[in-house]
Amino acid sequence: MQTHFAKLIPLFFLLFSAMPVVSALEDADARTQEKEKSYSRHKVFHNLNGYTFAGGIGDYAELNQFSVIVVHKGKIVAVGDEELVTKYEGARQYDLRGQTVIPGIVDAHGHIQSLGENLVQIDLRGMNSRTAAVAKVANYAHDHQDLPWLIGRGWNQELWPDRRFPSKKDLDEVVSDRPVWLVRIDAHAGWANSKALELAEITKDTLDPPGGQIIRDSEGNPTGVLIDTAMNMVQNVMPPISDEQLRHAVNLAFEHLLELGITQVHDAGVDTRGLDLFKELSEDKRLPLRVNAMISARDPALMDLLAEGPFRDAYDRLQINSVKLYGDGALGSRGAALIEPYSDDEDNTGLLVTPEEDLMPLFGAIHQAGFQINYHAIGDRSNKLALDTFAEIFALEAEQEEAWQTDPRHRVEHAQVVRVGDIPRFLELGIIPSMQPTHATSDMNMAEDRVGSERIAGAYAWRSFLDQGSLIAAGSDFPVELANPFYGIHAAVTRQDRDNQPVEGWYPEQRMTIEEAIRSFTIDAAYAGHLESRTGSLEAGKWADFLVLSADPFQAKPENLWRIRVEQTWVAGERHFQRSH
Template sequence: MRRIIIICFCAQFCSLWSLRALADQAVLVENVNGYTLNADGDLVRFSSLLVEAGKVSALDPKSLPDSNLVRIDGKQRTMLPGLIDAHGHLMGLGKNLLQVDVRESASARDAARMVADYVFANSQQQWVTGRGWNQELWPDKAFPNASQLDEAEPSRPVWLRRVDGHAGWANTRALKIAGITKDTPDPQGGQILRDSDGNPTGVLIDNAMELVEQHLPTTTTEQYAAQLEAAGQHLLSVGITAMHDAGVERSLYDFYLAMAAEKKLPIRIYAMISATDPDLDKMLNLGRIRSLDDFINIRSVKAYGDGALGSRGAALLEPYSDAPEQHGLMLTQPDQFGPLFNHIIGSGFQLNFHAIGDKANHLALDQFAQTFAKLGGQALRNRIEHAQVITPDDLERFAELKILPSMQPTHATSDKNMAEARLGKARMKGAYAWQTLHQSGIAIPLGSDFPVELANPFYGLHAAVTRQDRNNQPVKGWYPEEALTLEQAFRGFTLDAAYAAHSEDTLGSLMPGKWADFILLDQDIFAIEAQDIWKTRVLQTWVAGQQVYSAQP
């Protein structure tokens, strides 16, 4: 009965939405250097694309409509399907584009200077918020402290999330508002960093961040709209036409539905409901939602296993090599795994579980196996988000259990400066193991985890193929045996990403019957040196047969 109610609800809900207004004319984009994938994942080349009613009608058509045909000269530019980022944070990106960005800071004091500059230009804001610091890139590699931010802004609260989103840096005013003192205990799954006297330093790890973030002003609809516009335009400019939003709370869930109903979503969104939201059950009871125009698709839940490697929050089976007293943090306690997995999968929703450390991955795989034995649910295409550090014995279990490892190639090239120190050389055998997982036969959806990493998917393609940063370091690649081929990486950002969202029927390639989401590039990524892939520039982006972005000359 529950499944019938869900299907009927979706049918009623979606019937209220008409397709986006599409041009009456058929469109022939000809004289292109086109690449796509067929249903088997094989690379297909073409020179012209016929679009009718927003969908691909034919590749290299042998016959054309008699009237209302618009012909566009592609000028031999390379055409690809619109790329799909399988793990990002849309409003996090929008917020990042509109607040202080300290990603390029050279030290804690440099980050504080950036805050001071931002404060000068934005004096009306109640809180000063930002993101992007990474102590591993600073000369001393030391965590920052509140006093450094106090020099930039002592009177208003300042809160800066670490680049990975798993730690935050507060000034003294923010700590006082949160009531954090020497006597404040560490919350379960979180840590308050302290000095030698036990006083809070200003850095909060994982669940401890909520002590401050619960005091942040509530985001208004107008702010959501500004963030959506900023993020959407940025993604379209780099060739992303669809993304999987990893962790959507109720207010954002409602906002997305409203924007979809008004046909105001700039890109296609596969939204993962946040497992920690108090309204989780209410959203589950609304059932799966997929709009007729495929701009919104909700049938999954994002849950949180552990923290991140850079802040030593990733949960490890053995201690950190560079901090023998630490094992990382479990954000969801192991005794909560069974009820959580059973509830989500039993509700017919895909479970996408954040796991970075080998302990979190191991426990998640164990629980998936137990839940499948009890309830079934393998067909939901459940995922482990990040799957970064895996004990070698667990690598083959992904394919055995049909768990999709949703991975982000630029994490490896960003983490290479600290990962081996955190893990030791022995544990690197199961870390960032893309090719090993690919060879096991499982689909690997790829993304960036923006705004943790930059959203440009060509950075991700480059990292996947070369295992190098954009300075071509290290020369032979970082653990190059785990690099993907370009075709494998291309599939990860297209067909495999669509499959991971149950949308390979309409997205992920430019085969007839699918939406005409495509991009035109300034170079052929399949013909250039791999080290130059990241330099690729998007000239045009089209969604449902309509041009939505054009690069400035």
């Protein structure tokens, strides 16, 4: 009996000694399961060719490459190499098959409602003759018999053989029973038929409004073309857009922008009605991209809106902390305010849309309220006025020894034709030039005619700004230009149109590098909207706004940059666009 029991002792010993081993294995298993469970709501995007700027803005930003992004609750947890895939086991994985990824595009100057409306109106962009433009209006009128007004946009007389403004007679020949109103491509001139002029009560005796001009024939009769504030006379008698039409226009614009890879827009000039719609969409979590809405200084409720103070929602989808001020008109319609007369119109120095005496009170009110000033300036006079007024505001602030704002980041929108001597003042005063690269390649056929060979040295002068250390916030000014950001990147890098003309580029010494161009459409544009700590680059802690591209822009030939397409658009880790093949 004792012998039998003695034989069992080693067996019991083995059984009991094995129990802790089994328990340890179970614990490890449980920990693994718990770890996988904890990462189950993470998203790991891997096998990608990623680029992002990191560590700062402007010249302080470094271009980094990566192959994996980890996202949780819409924000980036980590960016790195394939080791992250193992680290985040249990996460939902997205194999991007080696495709190129860059941060979402920030368009620093666009017009969302106008874009949406433009998508359903008569599109006259690219019409190479007056005859072609009129024919398109006639066809549209035939197909839309139910519309009380025929509205369109995009004509540009500089593309026509005679390069002359059109007239009401051209339109009267095809549509005389209904009003026709066609806005020039730059939105600083309009073309009306006789019916529209009649409804607006514009006659030979009508005076030019301040900041505007009624183009007249040799006998003083209105020709049908109205410049800048004169456009309001027709637009004020047009039927207002309904709430339903406004929503439809905005949603059309959102879809279009997301397809192009634009995840954030600085909307340049939004009235109370537009702000209310954006706020409603924000509250309902139905803003599919980020909107930095600039309050229109033309809104009668401006002072009340300033009194409400800056606004930003909890998800960084909507921000209202800036005001769009209107300085002058545009170069193409000769409404840009110049110090000296136009080289091709010696009696004309352009128009100031906002009277000079109103600038200081407006700048002061906006700055003191804690809002960013975004001042539209095309001509050298308007740019100089902006800089002079900024300097005056800052001097007054210093004199009173009271900091009204610590980090205003005021901007000049367009900064298109600037006296060479005024360019350094942007850096000295801390003013951001918000510029649109495609304006240069669209305007190159007429810009030097307008300002001459001497003033052109300070026009579309990206390199001059960058070399002195200024940060450029890039945009498209859609729908003035097409919203596609790769058209803008191509124009910035080549100074050529999409036919790659001129061969050497137009004033090629002002070109950007590919790194500078993409930086100006991402982290630098985000900075210009006070959102660089949350967007603009793919870094831990920021929103996961990124694009999957058809090609690598950093490796592409410059002439092919405009051909790059967006395959996927992601905002806060959610896919909002997928190209179908």
